[in-house]
Amino acid sequence: MxxxxxxxxxxxxxxxxxxxxxxxxxxxxxxxxxxxxxxxxxxxxxxxxxxxxxxxxxxxxxxxxxxxxxxxxxxxxxxxxxxxxxxxxxxxxxxxxxxxxxxxxxxxxxxxxxxxxxxxxxxxxxxxxxxxxxxxxxxxxxxxxxxxxxxxxxxxxxxxxxxxxxxxxxxxxxxxxxxxxxxxxxxxxxxxxxxxxxxxxxxxxxxxxxxxxxxxxIKDIKGTPEAAKYQIEKTLQEYFKEVYGDKISNSRFNVTKIYTAKEEKEEPLKSLKIGDKDIAFEVTYQLQPSEGTDPNELMIPDGEYDKKLGWVKNLSRLGVLKYSEKNKSYSIENFGTGW
Ligand SMILES: [Zn+2]
CATH class of the missing domain: 3.30.1380.10 (Muramoyl-pentapeptide Carboxypeptidase; domain 2)
Incomplete structure (x- = not known):
């Protein structure tokens, strides 16, 4: 409460x-x-x-x-x-x-x-x-x-x-x-x-x-853990679009944990505002290969292709959401490698 x-x-x-x-x-x-x-x-x-x-x-x-x-x-x-x-x-x-x-x-x-x-x-x-x-x-x-x-x-x-x-x-x-x-x-x-x-x-x-x-x-940079999760998922969507282009037709994310990314110390994020600090996160995600794309291309070592649903499912990954005050924009860093 x-x-x-x-x-x-x-x-x-x-x-x-x-x-x-x-x-x-x-x-x-x-x-x-x-x-x-x-x-x-x-x-x-x-x-x-x-x-x-x-x-x-x-x-x-x-x-x-x-x-x-x-x-x-x-x-x-x-x-x-x-x-x-x-x-x-x-x-x-x-x-x-x-x-x-x-x-x-x-x-x-x-x-x-x-x-x-x-x-x-x-x-x-x-x-x-x-x-x-x-x-x-x-x-x-x-x-x-x-x-x-x-x-x-x-x-x-x-x-x-x-x-x-x-x-x-x-x-x-x-x-x-x-x-x-x-x-x-x-x-x-x-x-x-x-x-x-x-x-x-x-x-x-x-x-x-x-x-x-x-x-x-719509609050731009300030937010709550909920806003942080939302922002991470939105930025990941853009990130995957950049990485895979039209090889994917859809992507889904579920951010399961967020931390302040601070000197390798895992500090749970409580009421921190995004934009104040970089945010480390854990996410599970899945990608939908577009027609004609070989699912193997999206596999990243431990991915799994669900033939019936047509999605490549992946295990959890770590990453960092960075905010650039100069560009007023977010980016994803160290994806898959942690922080
Ligand atoms: Zn009502």
């Missing part, structure tokens, strides 16, 4: 920088890249500045959401309808006060209880639904509403179609599968988030990263 707190404290600081940079402190203007999660609280002036509009949800109840979010949501809804996918609004905006009431109600409900509330409801002040930019949807299938969380998760095919369209309307899928260590939430295919820009939404969705990771990645 403490580690998470440090990470998020940095993100909060970043959110502050973005807010100022975008001039979001002006009345009536909001920062569409605002980060609100379990560790990052809704900015003080948000409820005063956000422009909300009214809409009806699946049960004909009045709901509110941020103006631009609603406009783009309607376009998304229309586009999906053309493909035979029906999405309907569920809950959207909740004020801090309403969240307090929901938390209270769920914790006291014998069928739900405190654990359920902890899992599915954010602590008041820490819910993305306070922003008006988060939209929960339900789906309609064969004329029937599918609204229970478990039932929706089971509708993989429908949600795949929905998620494919999100970025075209400035939305992202906020709580990705298997990424709860970063987002703080398990997979929620129904929770969409408007980020104010199709370009940014596309980048996040294409890279298959969380919103938290995206915010880290």
């Amino acid at each position: 403490k580690k998470k707190f440090i990470i998020m404290a940095t993100v909060i600081a970043l959110a502050g920088v973005l807010t100022t940079a975008c001039g979001a402190n002006q009345k009536g203007k909001i920062d569409y890249l605002v980060l609100v999660n379990k560790y990052s609280q809704l900015p003080d002036n948000w409820e005063k500045n956000v422009e909300l509009v009214s809409a009806k949800n699946a049960w004909d109840e009045d709901v509110k959401l941020e103006k631009q979010t609603y406009e783009h949501y309607k376009e998304l809804e229309k586009a999906l309808k053309k493909e035979g996918v029906i999405i309907v609004l569920d809950s959207i905006y909740r004020s801090v006060k309403e969240q307090e009431e929901l938390w209270d109600r769920w914790s006291k409900d014998p069928e739900k209880g405190i654990d359920y509330a902890k899992k599915y409801a954010a602590v008041p002040g820490y819910s993305e639904h306070h922003t008006g930019l988060a939209v929960d949807i339900v789906i309609e299938k064969d004329g029937k509403l599918i609204e229970e969380n478990e039932d929706m998760i089971a509708e993989r095919e429908i949600f795949e179609k929905i998620h494919k369209k999100l970025a075209d309307y400035g939305f992202i899928l906020r709580y990705l599968e298997g990424r709860d260590d970063i987002t703080g939430y398990t997979y929620e295919p129904w929770h969409l988030r408007y980020v104010g820009s199709k370009k940014i939404a596309k980048e996040i969705m294409d890279k298959d990263i969380t919103f938290e990771e995206y915010l880290e990645s």
Whole structure:
């Protein structure tokens, strides 16, 4: 928990920088890249500045959401309808006060209880639904509403179609599968988030990263261990492109350890900012030979070719991520040889 707190404290600081940079402190203007999660609280002036509009949800109840979010949501809804996918609004905006009431109600409900509330409801002040930019949807299938969380998760095919369209309307899928260590939430295919820009939404969705990771990645040189891992993987991708050119069509990395690279002493990286020091790392990776490439060329002594999957798998390697203050860029050094 403490580690998470440090990470998020940095993100909060970043959110502050973005807010100022975008001039979001002006009345009536909001920062569409605002980060609100379990560790990052809704900015003080948000409820005063956000422009909300009214809409009806699946049960004909009045709901509110941020103006631009609603406009783009309607376009998304229309586009999906053309493909035979029906999405309907569920809950959207909740004020801090309403969240307090929901938390209270769920914790006291014998069928739900405190654990359920902890899992599915954010602590008041820490819910993305306070922003008006988060939209929960339900789906309609064969004329029937599918609204229970478990039932929706089971509708993989429908949600795949929905998620494919999100970025075209400035939305992202906020709580990705298997990424709860970063987002703080398990997979929620129904929770969409408007980020104010199709370009940014596309980048996040294409890279298959969380919103938290995206915010880290645009911070240029400063970051957290998570940002360091992200940066290492990104730089390795470029490194392999340089080494192999079009001999590979794809590469995958999983950074398993990071250290400060200091006089051969392994010092685990805790809250060090990348760019301050060189970072040594351990990574497992695999390469996909492009058509016509002999996998043996990518083998590096101990590689293994998985014929069925068409990937060359390699064992762990060590390397160092270096940051050049002069060029404002990263490079990989001593790859395979350690530090
Ligand atoms: Zn939600």
